[in-house]
Amino acid sequence: MTEMLPTITAFAWVPEFARGFVRDLRPRWAFEEVGQRYEVELIRDAKTPDHRRTQPFGQIPTYSDGEVAIFESGAIVWRIAERAGQLIPSDPAARARTHQWLIAALNSVEPYVMAIAINDLFESDQPWSAARGPKVRADLHARLVDLDAALGDETWLEGTEFTVADLMMISVLGGLRGTGLLDQHPRLAAYVERGESRPAHRKAMADHLAAFVTEPA
Amino acid sequence: MTEMLPTITAFAWVPEFARGFVRDLRPRWAFEEVGQRYEVELIRDAKTPDHRRTQPFGQIPTYSDGEVAIFESGAIVWRIAERAGQLIPSDPAARARTHQWLIAALNSVEPYVMAIAINDLFESDQPWSAARGPKVRADLHARLVDLDAALGDETWLEGTEFTVADLMMISVLGGLRGTGLLDQHPRLAAYVERGESRPAHRKAMADHLAAFVTEPA
Numbered sequence: 001m002t003e004m005l006p007t008i009t010a011f012a013w014v015p016e017f018a019r020g021f022v023r024d025l026r027p028r029w030a031f032e033e034v035g036q037r038y039e040v041e042l043i044r045d046a047k048t049p050d051h052r053r054t055q056p057f058g059q060i061p062t063y064s065d066g067e068v069a070i071f072e073s074g075a076i077v078w079r080i081a082e083r084a085g086q087l088i089p090s091d092p093a094a095r096a097r098t099h100q101w102l103i104a105a106l107n108s109v110e111p112y113v114m115a116i117a118i119n120d121l122f123e124s125d126q127p128w129s130a131a132r133g134p135k136v137r138a139d140l141h142a143r144l145v146d147l148d149a150a151l152g153d154e155t156w157l158e159g160t161e162f163t164v165a166d167l168m169m170i171s172v173l174g175g176l177r178g179t180g181l182l183d184q185h186p187r188l189a190a191y192v193e194r195g196e197s198r199p200a201h202r203k204a205m206a207d208h209l210a211a212f213v214t215e216p217a
Numbered sequence: 218m219t220e221m222l223p224t225i226t227a228f229a230w231v232p233e234f235a236r237g238f239v240r241d242l243r244p245r246w247a248f249e250e251v252g253q254r255y256e257v258e259l260i261r262d263a264k265t266p267d268h269r270r271t272q273p274f275g276q277i278p279t280y281s282d283g284e285v286a287i288f289e290s291g292a293i294v295w296r297i298a299e300r301a302g303q304l305i306p307s308d309p310a311a312r313a314r315t316h317q318w319l320i321a322a323l324n325s326v327e328p329y330v331m332a333i334a335i336n337d338l339f340e341s342d343q344p345w346s347a348a349r350g351p352k353v354r355a356d357l358h359a360r361l362v363d364l365d366a367a368l369g370d371e372t373w374l375e376g377t378e379f380t381v382a383d384l385m386m387i388s389v390l391g392g393l394r395g396t397g398l399l400d401q402h403p404r405l406a407a408y409v410e411r412g413e414s415r416p417a418h419r420k421a422m423a424d425h426l427a428a429f430v431t432e433p434a
Binding site (some may be wrong): 052056057058059067068069070071072074075078079092093096097099100102103104106107108110111114123126127128131132135143146147149150 | 269287288289291309317320323325331343344348352363364366367
């Protein structure tokens with residue numbers, strides 16, 4: 001009998017600018033951290049009725065392990081960590097803080113990171129894009145100042161213990177790669193660098209990039 | 218010996234337009250749903266160094282129950298539900314879906330709701346606000362079409378069982394109250410109405426509104 005491996009969906013192709021940023025990176029990284037083998041179902045179109053039955057917003061990744069089938073990268077990496085009994089502290093207070101920071105990454109930081117992409121990429125052809133650029137940068141900057149102060153001189157959000165909250169926060173901040181917007185926050189830049197230097201992240205990134213075929217559908 | 222009640226922070230005063238929308242509503246609603254008495258520490262300024270030690274972004278609510286001290290409304294309502302053994306299904310698949318929808322509310326829906334507030338309120342004096350209005354409405358509309366299809370004709374996201382995911386999704390959609398932006402999505406409007414008609418929500422809203430003093434600090 002073959003072990004049923006957990007499976008995620010990822011894109012078979014994305015444009016050059018999106019490579020290294022698509023959210024299948026997050027579960028890939030989590031799987032590598034906990035040493036869980038997994039399978040990837042590559043899809044070309046997430047907006048089909050069929051895919052929307054598992055992901056109503058027409059996005060990737062989705063996740064299935066035989067017992068649980070879910071979408072939302074935050075819920076997926078939490079599931080991978082919980083199932084493995086790793087990346088989440090067992091102490092109740094530390095566990096709750098880890099959940100807090102996972103959600104902070106997704107609700108208190110990522111919208112400000114996404115605002116840059118929305119303005120600079122998805123609204124780049126709109127008449128307000130250039131004028132609005134400094135405003136979204138100022139909003140992000142203020143958020144990063146607060147996050148920098150919260151991290152302080154710790155290695156990880158929970159001190160010396162790398163958790164799934166770091167995995168998510170660094171994934172979110174990784175969305176700024178190449179923008180120079182972390183340059184004014186050297187402690188955060190070093191934090192992201194620490195996370196992305198982990199062997200598990202390197203392997204996840206390599207597999208993420210290797211999945212893309214060279215031609216669009 | 219007096220039982221130590223869980224405590225949250227909320228604002229002693231907010232401007233008229235923010236009343237009914239501030240996020241202390243979320244834990245208040247969760248406490249009422251599970252029948253947990255709680256205390257509220259009213260603060261006038263969340264940007265102080267003292268408050269930032271518990272909420273680095275200078276916001277409310279924060280939460281403490283003697284064992285766990287956290288911020289992020291999503292993590293707080295999850296903690297309240299988990300501690301009470303209510304609002305989270307015990308079946309592992311349903312539990313994971315509940316976590317998925319909680320995070321979907323915060324990461325896949327709320328940024329689109331917030332984009333309306335950012336454009337119409339916080340950037341209303343900016344030269345691009347009027348021109349950008351239709352774009353943020355179109356983005357939100359597309360997201361709500363997807364959410365409407367996912368909910369379908371179910372009562373709650375998990376069918377007949379009201380969960381903490383509904384509490385969060387309805388709280389997020391409640392941010393559209395008064396905008397008319399749910400009018401084109403009658404099933405979602407009815408869903409929000411169902412949630413806000415629950416006695417626990419009514420009590421939470423009444424207590425939320427009653428907390429505000431009439432004069433600013």
